Amino acid sequence: xxxxxxxxxxxxxxxxxxxxxxxxxxxxxxxxxxxxxxxxxxxxxxxxxxxxxxxxxxxxxxxxxxxxxxxxxxxxxxxxxxxxxxxxxxxxxxxxxxxxxxxxxxxxxxxxxxxxxxxxxxxxxxxxxxxxxxxxxxxxxxxxxxxxxxxxxxxxxxxxxxxxxxxxxxxxxxxxxxxxxxxxxxxxxxxxxxxxxxxxxxxxxxxxxxxxxxxxxxxxxxxxxxxxxxxxxxxxxxxxxxxxxxxxxxxxxxxxxxxxxxxxxxxxxxxxxxxxxxxxxxxxxxxxxxxxxxxxxxxxxxxxxxxxxxxxxxxxxxxxxxxxxxxxxxxxxxxxxxxxxxxxxxxxxxxxxxxxxxxxxxxxxxxxxxxxxxxxxxxxxxxxxxxxxxxxxxxxxxxxxxxxxxxxxxxxxxxxxxxxxxxxxxxxxxxxxxxxxxxxxxxxxxxxxxxxxxxxxxxxxxxxxxxxxxxxxxxxxxxxxxxxxxxxxxxxxxxxxxxxxxxxxxxxxxxxxxxxxxxxxxxxxxxxxxxxxxxxxxxxxxxxxxxxxxxxxxxxxxxxxxxxxxxxxxxxxxxxxxxxxxxxxxxxxxxxxxxxxxxxxxxxxxxxxxxxxxxxxxxxxxxxxxxxxxxxxxxxxxxxxxxxxxxxxxxxxxxxxxxxxxxxxxxxxxxxxxxxxxxxxxxxxxxxxxxxxxxxxxxxxxxxxxxxxxxxxxxxxxxxxxxxxx
Numbered sequence: 094x095x096x097x098x099x100x101x102x103x104x105x106x107x108x109x110x111x112x113x114x115x116x117x118x119x120x121x122x123x124x125x126x127x128x129x130x131x132x133x134x135x136x137x138x139x140x141x142x143x144x145x146x147x148x149x150x151x152x153x154x155x156x157x158x159x160x161x162x163x164x165x166x167x168x169x170x171x172x173x174x175x176x177x178x179x180x181x182x183x184x185x186x187x188x189x190x191x192x193x194x195x196x197x198x199x200x201x202x203x204x205x206x207x208x209x210x211x212x213x214x215x216x217x218x219x220x221x222x223x224x225x226x227x228x229x230x231x232x233x234x235x236x237x238x239x240x241x242x243x244x245x246x247x248x249x250x251x252x253x254x255x256x257x258x259x260x261x262x263x264x265x266x267x268x269x270x271x272x273x274x275x276x277x278x279x280x281x282x283x284x285x286x287x288x289x290x291x292x293x294x295x296x297x298x299x300x301x302x303x304x305x306x307x308x309x310x311x312x313x314x315x316x317x318x319x320x321x322x323x324x325x326x327x328x329x330x331x332x333x334x335x336x337x338x339x340x341x342x343x344x345x346x347x348x349x350x351x352x353x354x355x356x357x358x359x360x361x362x363x364x365x366x367x368x369x370x371x372x373x374x375x376x377x378x379x380x381x382x383x384x385x386x387x388x389x390x391x392x393x394x395x396x397x398x399x400x401x402x403x404x405x406x407x408x409x410x411x412x413x414x415x416x417x418x419x420x421x422x423x424x425x426x427x428x429x430x431x432x433x434x435x436x437x438x439x440x441x442x443x444x445x446x447x448x449x450x451x452x453x454x455x456x457x458x459x460x461x462x463x464x465x466x467x468x469x470x471x472x473x474x475x476x477x478x479x480x481x482x483x484x485x486x487x488x489x490x491x492x493x494x495x496x497x498x499x500x501x502x503x504x505x506x507x508x509x510x511x512x513x514x515x516x517x518x519x520x521x522x523x524x525x526x527x528x529x530x531x532x533x534x535x536x537x538x539x540x541x542x543x544x545x546x547x548x549x550x551x552x553x554x555x556x557x558x559x560x561x562x563x564x565x566x567x568x569x570x571x572x573x574x575x576x577x578x579x580x581x582x583x584x585x586x587x588x589x590x591x592x593x594x595x596x597x598x599x600x601x602x603x604x605x606x607x608x609x610x611x612x613x614x615x616x617x618x619x620x621x622x623x624x625x626x627x628x629x630x631x632x633x634x635x636x637x638x639x640x641x642x643x644x645x646x647x648x649x650x651x652x653x654x655x656x657x658x659x660x661x662x663x664x665x666x667x668x669x670x671x672x673x674x675x676x677x678x679x680x681x682x683x684x685x686x687x688x689x690x691x692x693x694x695x696x697x698x699x700x701x702x703x704x705x706x707x708x709x710x711x712x713x714x715x716x717x718x719x720x721x722x723x724x725x726x727x728x729x730x731x732x733x734x735x736x737x738x739x740x741x742x743x744x745x746x747x748x749x750x751x752x753x754x755x756x757x758x759x760x761x762x763x764x765x766x767x768x769x770x771x772x773x774x775x776x777x778x779x780x781x782x783x784x785x786x787x788x789x790x791x792x793x794x795x796x797x798x799x800x801x802x803x804x805x806x807x808x809x810x811x812x813x814x815x816x817x818x819x
Contacts, residue, residue, distance in 0.1 A: 098694055101162055106147055106169045107134055119694075123156055130170055143173040152684050153208040160681060160695040177203065178212035182221065190247075197250035204257035211263060219264050222255045223273045245287030248280075252293035259300065266304040271311055274301065278315035281324075281339075288329055295324075295335035302342040309346040316343075318358050325367050330377055337368070337386040344393045345526075349400075356397050360541060369538045384531035391533050392526040398544060399523040401471040402513075406463035413470075416477050417459050421447050423480045424491040450495035452504025462506060467523075468513035475548040476509045483549050490556050500566050503559040505552075507569070512552055515577055516544070519584070527728040529750075535589045546591055551580060554598050561603040575606055582609075628789065629782055636781045640774055644760040649673055652753055653686055654746055668696060669746070675764065676702055678736075680744070704738040708761045716745040734758055 099119040106112045113133060117126050123144070131139040144154040147169040152158075154168065162168070172180070181203065184196030203209045226248075259266070280286055280294040298316065301308040316339070324336040340359075347355055359365075368390075372383065379387070406413050425447055445456045453459035463473050480487045494502040517523070537543040555576050564572050583597040651670025668691045669680035681696035711717065714735040732748040734757065748754035755773035762769050 101164050101166070103162065103165070104167045105130055105144070106167065110134060112167075117162075119159065119162075123154065123159060127170075134170075136170075141173050141176050142170055144168045145171050146684075150205070150684055151202070152206045155208055157697065158682060158684065160697045161683065163692075163695065174206075174209045174212045178209060178216055178218070182213065182216050182218060185221070185225070185251075194247055194250070197247060197254065201250040201253040201257065204254045207261050210258050210261045214258060214263050219255070219258060219268075222251055222258075223269060225251055226255070227270070227272050227276050245290060249287060249289035249293060252290060252297065256293055256296055256300075259297075266301055266308060269301070269308070274308070274311050275315055278312065281316060282320045284323065288332060291324070292332055292335055295332070295339050299335065299338045299342045302339070302346050306346065309343070313343060313347075318355070318362050318364070322362050322364070322367060325364075326371050328375075328377075330372075330375075330380065330383060333372055334380075334383045334386055337372075337383070337390060340364070341386060341389045341393060344390075352397060353400075356394070365538055365541060369535075373535050373538055381531060384533060385529075387533040387538075388530050389526045391537055392521070392524070394537075395520050395522050395544060396524075398471055398517070401474060402467045402469050402517055402522060404470045405466055406460050406470055406473065408458055408460035408464070413473075414460055416473055417448075420451060420476060420480055423484060424451060424488055448506075451491060451506050452494065452502070452508060453506035454504075459506060462510060465510065467517055468510060471517070472510040472513040475513050475545050475552075476506070478542070478545045479509075479549045479552060486549075486553055490553070493556075501564070502566075503556050503564070503572075504566075504569075505556075508555050508559075509548075509552060511569075511573055512555055512576070513548060515573065516548060516551065516580075519577070519580060520544075529728065534584065534587060536591050536594050539590050543591070547594075550591060550595050550598070551576070554579060558603050575603060578606055625786065625790075629786060632782060632785055632789075633778070636778055636785065637769075639781065640759075640777050641763045641769065643777075644756055644763055644769065645671065645675060647756045648760040648764075649675075650690055651679075652749070652757065653683065653691075655749060669744075670696070671702075671760070671764075678702065678744075700736070700738060700744060702764050705736055705761070705765060706739075707737045708734060708758060708765065709737060710734045710758060714745060715743050716747075734761075736761065 101117050101119060102114065103117060104112045104114055113130070115130070124139075127142055127144060128139040130144070131137075131142055136142065145168065146152050146154065147167040151169075153174050154162065171177075181196050181200045184192055185200060187193045187196065200213070204213065258264070277294050277297050280290055281298065286294075298312055302312050318340065321336050321340060324332050327333065344352065344355060368387070372379070372387070408414075421444075441457075448459045449456045451459070453462050455461040463470060490503075491505055494505060537547070540546050555572065558576055558579065559572050562568065562572055562575065579598055579601045582601055583594055586597055588594040588597055648671035651668055653666050653668050656665040656667060666683040666686050667680060668683050668687065669678060670691065670693065671678055672693060678700040679693045679696040680698050680700070683691070711730050711733060714733045716735065717730055717733050729747060732751065732754050734746050734748070734754065736744040736746075738744070746757065748757060752773060755771035759769040759771050759774055
């Protein structure tokens, strides 16, 4: 007969003694189990002991996480978290450098455990560490001058312990003094600083800026972009990553009126070229966190265009009208001064003729064309840059089209406005950066005016595609669709430079796009006839039931959800799964991401499905209504959902990706008897319906379908025919 599920067999270690094999009853209080273990080794005062995992984490076992213990686990009897916190609190203040260093090293390691962290914080441990940093640095510097090797380690462990304690979110960032901020900033500003100290200091500054607007102001006063630049020119990618993270945080939290000023400073300090040479084109592969920070910088830089994109042109503003006059002057080599001669009617007629050749919709007053937002004045900025910096191409495009028949001309003005709007949509100008995206494009780091150069390449592509399609004015939207496809397909290749992007576009001619579309349509059948539509309607309920069962089965397998904190590098997890009988949701916290399914009995909390009142998503979720910059992130909003139960209780989720979000919202709606409406359900329904339709429409008369799959062929006697293609 198998042992009860609540009885677990574990090994328990104690320094200086042989490990004990014990059976522990999960129904017993943890204190009773610890007393039993202590009595076995004749240890008095069992209240001062605790159990912890004997693995790399060394996390304490508590009533809350004890269900994570599995059969065969190795545990360790150790000092209780309260006792350990008190001992380390005293050791880090020791006058002996060796005792102090060992204490700080152990504190940095132990602070990763939230149970210990809470006890140490209760002793006002955060204040102690900040005081040690503020007042003890002078002593550390004396040690450094005396060539004591413990200087860097001591400061590094102090800052590491501080970072780990703060990551638990128990203490507010707003509580720190200006003296502490100045001290941390001084570590970053020094030319020669221990790499571990520098890394922790940058991490602290990033968290300060992201978590408090008040601290942003103070940090911005202490740190300049110029002081951060040298850290990007080294070879340590972790320090480079943290440095870019601090720059991004300062960028993100800066008031809108200061972002343009900060952008000019970054340009003056040649941030782009430094990143290009020392990060993107370095010999080291770019890791995931660095890719995310580069993506963040790319998005924040493009978002500086939002102001111009959302600014309408004032048709009465003479300075803005002069830009349009400049476009006319460059294209047709006319001087504005000569416009004073001749009658007013003649000049108006001449302007109207030229503005029509330039491809504006409003020939009389083209300023009206730029009142549409987006793209607003950004389109005019792009056109002027193209006319001035790519003058030959600009004149060629305008004159080529003005010499064609009216219906075959590619209107430069209208095309530029629509293209600018399209590029803003493709690059998501004005949207907040995604929390989990790493999609940066190296080519945008190769030029100081990358967006407008990007436009210059694409406007020439549009004119080329127009000619290849032999388009007329009625085909304008079709041409724009082809151009969008050409651009997006070229971007997926992640070209390293604008020239590579241009070469990629050369290979994506209109003819090539037609071939790609044709090949993608090869496997698609036309199911629009009435009998086939009726068959689809008949089959659809069966397919929906199949999708429903799949969703519920996935909920039974469960999913690991990440608890998002202010610092992305700190991962905390919790797990949720549905019981096999579909009546209960089991959930609980995890110390680390699981390798497979987490059993029901290890999840300490339960929620009966019958108690669920509703499932809400996005902005309707309680945890999305809270204050904080993170809650404004569009992607996080799109992955958020909550289960409401009882009167005002709720269980909040942030899915790891869009697929898991759809699986869970579909599954929960199915449990509540509601319709599954996610985009993945629509996609699965379409795929399965098409497959089923093809099977049913096959001509299988007189063909016997076997009940069992064919046997697997025997392995060949030798593999001499195999060779390496590389």
